[in-house]
Amino acid sequence: MRRLSLLAAILLAGCGTPAEKPAPPVAFARLSTDAVKHGERMSIILGCSGCHGTDLTGQDWSQEGYGRLWTANLTVAAAGYTDAQLKGVIKSGKKPDGTPLWDMPSHLFTHLADADVDALVSYIRSLPKKGEAHPPPTFGPILKAEMAKGEYFSSAVRTERDGKAFPPDAGPEHRLARYIVRATCAECHGMDLRGGKAGPITGDRPDIRIAGSYDARDFARLLCTGVAAGDRKLGLMAEVARGRYKNFTDAEIAAIHAYLKAVAERDP
Secondary structure, eight states: OHHHHHHHHHHHHHHOSOOOOOOOOOOOOOOOSOHHHHHHHHHHHTTHHHHHOTTSSOOBOOBTTTEEOBOOOHHHHGGGSOHHHHHHHHHHSBOTTSOBOSSOOGGGTTTOOHHHHHHHHHHHHHSOOOSOOOOOOEEOHHHHHHHHTTSOOOHHHHHHHHTTOOOOOOOGGGHHHHHHHHHTTHHHHOTTSOOEEETTEEEEEOOGGGGGGSOHHHHHHHHHHOEEGGGEEOHHHHHHHHHTGGGSOHHHHHHHHHHHHHHHHHOO
C-alpha cells in the first residue's frame, strides 16, 4: 500500500498543472495581405520615410558645426545584404561587419514582430535601385564635444543600452498599445514616457501621460494632426503626426489612448 501511495504521488507530481499557452504575438494591424503594402505603412509609421526620404534614397541632414550627415540610400544599401542581415541592421544599429550606424533608432525596433520587420524588408526590396550610396558621416566640433561628454553615441551603443527597455506595463489588455508606443512615441518621449530630452533630438518633450486625460476625439486629433487641447499647434509633434501617425488605424489610436489612460492611473 505504501509503495502504491508513493507511486501515485510521483505520477501526480509529474503531471503538474497544464502549461499556460503563450500569449499570441502582437503586431501592427495588417491592412493588406500584400507584405509590401504592409511594409510601406510600417516605413511611414516607424519614421523610415521621414529620415530616408519618401523613396528611401537618403537625405542630407548636414549642418554647420555638426558635420556631414547623410541618411543611407536604402535602395542601394539593401542590395548588399541578405534579408537576415538587413533585419539585423534594423534591429541592432550596426552593419554586419560591426560598423555602427548613427542616429538610427534601432533601440526602438529590437522587439518588432517578425510580421512587421519582414514586411518592412519586403517593401525596401520592392523599391528600384536609384541614385548613389551616400558618404559615411563626418562629425563637426559640436558633435565631437557631445561625444566627449558621453551625450552623443552610435546607434549600436544606444541599442545595447536601451534595446531591452520597455514602456510601463499596464496589463495584458494593453499589450498591443505598449508594443506600438515602444516603436514610435518612445523615440521622443523616452521608454518611461515622461519626456525630457530625447537623445540627439534637442528640446524638451512632455510627459505623454497627460494625453490620457484627453477624450477620444481630441486624442485622435492630436495623434493625426498634432493639434493639442485648446487648439494648441505643436511643433515637432505636428510634423510627426501629419507625416506618420495619421497612418494609424482607428483601432490602434483607440488602443494607445486606453493604454496612456491606464498608465496615468497606475503611475501618475
